[in-house]
Amino acid sequence: MTIQPPAPGEPRRPLGPRDPGDAWVVAPTGERYWGRFGAAGLLALDPARGVLLQHRVSWSHFGDTWALPGGARHEHESARAAALREAAEEAGVPDAAIAPRFVSVLDLDVWTYTTLVGDVVTPFEPVISDPESHALAWVPVGEVDDLPLHPGFANSWAALRSLLAVRPAIVVDVANVMGSVPDGWWKDRAGAAARVIARLEALDAGGVDAAALGLPATAWYPEIVAVVEGAARGVADATGAVRVVRAEASGDDAIVAETVSLVAAGRTVTVVTSDRGLAERVSAAGATVRGAAWGQDLF
Template sequence: MTIVPPTPGEPRRPDGPRDPGDAWVVADDGTRYWGRFGAAGLLAVDARRGILLQHRVAWSHHGDTWGLPGGARHAGESACDAALRESAEEAGVPAGAVAPRLISVLDVGVWTYSTLVADVVQPFEPVISDPESRELAWVPIDLVDTYPLHPGFASSWPMLRGLLDVRPTLVVDAANVVGSVPDGWWRDRVGATERLFDRLETVTHDGLPAPLFGLPGETWFPEVLVVAEGAARGVADRDGLQVMRAGASGDDAIVAETERLRAAGRPVLVVTADRELRARVQAVGAEVAGVRSVLGAD
């Protein structure tokens, strides 16, 4: 593998000095990949309009094809942050306009390309903001295959398309998780549940490994449902989290909600160390995980 800087006329940052990541990675067989630290792109999904595609200018790598807005990652930059930054630079995607759902990674050994699949939560019109784009367009999902696609996107599109309707849910047994930390939760169950919410914010921001859900891909950003019972039902709502206040048995509420989600085709991961509850939710098709698998060490 060798690293080769771009030549005049090739991609570079439009607003200042070239970033160290703006270079070609050349494999031993001579194949060139853009991005010293890998690359990332955004697959923005609008429920009404389809997905956002970029028509690349003729002089670019695989020019005159359609693909995703994206580009080289910076040193130390996460795939999610890179995809959002690049799509803002290349297509004017506003901050907060999309909500991450999935990261899929193509790894060729010397280089990686990460696709961030994200749902549009604030509709926007894309804007051509650098010389690499001829056109930006919302393309209905059923018509994507009719476009001359960038080879890399063309190869990954069938798999990505199959995941567009997949929406996993993380169901958290709050009483069990809170009870696993000897921090005086028995004196203040509401406060202990709020501390659990703080820890779950990391999940909503960073996502979880795909194997925990039994799904393909690298990382999923699930909807998070916290089931609270007893005194903990007094906990206040928190943005980004759903709270179910169980009227009686928290375990029964978790099983019933898991059954409902599975019947709707939703992948479910239940976080609990309760052996009986684990067996009950597994019987209806859920994955299960312990506290440390999802939230790390205490």
Template sequence: MTIVPPAPGEPRRPEGPRDPGDAWVVTDDGARYWGRFGAAGLLAVDPRRGVLLQHRVAWSHHGDTWGLPGGARHEGESACDGALRESAEEAGVPGDAVRPRLISVYDIGGWSYSTLVADVTTPFEPVISDPESRELAWVPVDEVESYLLHPGFAASWPRLRGLLPVRPALVVDAANVVGSVPDGWWRDRAGATAKLRDALAALAERGVDASALDLPESTWFPELVLVVEGKARALADDPAGAVRVVRADAAGDDAIVAAAQDLRAEGRSVIAVTSDRELSERLERSEASVRPVSWLRGQL
């Protein structure tokens, strides 16, 4: 592959210095792909309005088609950060208004495009904030294919659409996980549980490999629910809001099963983490899959 800068007729954000990632990658067969370090885009999903699409200006690559706000990644930038930055620059998407759900990667070897699928948590109106957007629109899922789509997005859309109903969640038995390692946790149950909460928050930020969840694609960001009991009920909520803390009023096992059942009722695919045999059987009867504590330790 060869790296070439933009042609004179292909302007890219004239303001400020150009990023080293803003260059074309040209394959041996002459195909051109934007982004020296790959590219990333955001598929924002609003439960009421559909998905956010960008009508590309005529001078852009595959101009006058509809696709996702996105662009070249910076050197060392994660796919998630790149998609959020580009969508903010091109469509005014507030980073705190969406919650990542999964990353789908198209990789040809030497270049890749990563699609971040994210759920809208706070409704917002997109804003044309740079020269690359001709129009921005919320498009109902059933109407996307009626638009003239960017070829890359058109090829990936059937696969991405099939994943939209998949919403994984992890329900963690805090007492069982904390008690699995003899590190003195019994002297400070709340403190040990706080460490687990913070480790889960870090996992929420980097995501879980799809193979570990028995799901397709690359990386998923499941909803994380930490069920605490006893003295650990004093645990504070996660400051970043990435982990939802559920405090058991009575038996911890009952609260864990109830949390799993509530998520299943919302259409979530639930993985519960515990090594307690009796609790595992109850969870499986509630149509949750179960992973042992050692599985979660491996993810953390």
């Protein structure tokens, strides 16, 4: 891999403060890719309006095409952070308006492009906030192919579109998971439950490996439900992406009820438990079951 300035006649980036990542990567075969540390973009999906696309200005790389707001990653910046930052800089996308769902990575060895797919949870109007856009528009999913697309986006769109209906969820039998490790959990059940939930919250930062969930793409940010029962009900509410459910009676019954509700809402549900009876009940409800050891390895 080499880093070079644009070739004669090749579009240049706008002037302004530069990050070390703002440079062209040149592959051994001569292809040029923007972003010394790779690049990332956001596919924001609004259930009522479609996906947010950027009509690129003519001087940009593959100008006058439609693509996702995105750009070069900064040094030491995660792809997720880069996608949200670039979307804010180029389209005025509020960070809090997006709930990440999954990432898909194109890895060319010398360069990577990461697409962050996120659901719009707070509607907003995009704003052209830098000189790289002719226009910004919400485009219905079924009309995206009608536009002249950036070649990179065009190559990935079919696979991304096929995943827009996939919404994974993980329901955790906290009592079963914490009981699988003899670390003195019985002395303080609420404290042990809090440790499990803290590990679950950490999944929101890096996501869950797609292979672990049996799904395509690279990593997912599933809805996570932690069901607690008995003395563990005293655990504090989670501060992040984990929803804590306190079973009023049977923890198993609460887990089954959550599973039924999520499956009915179209979620792809994974239940983490090693309880055979519970596993049979949630399997019958349409969930995939993973044992407590799987959960311990995951979080």
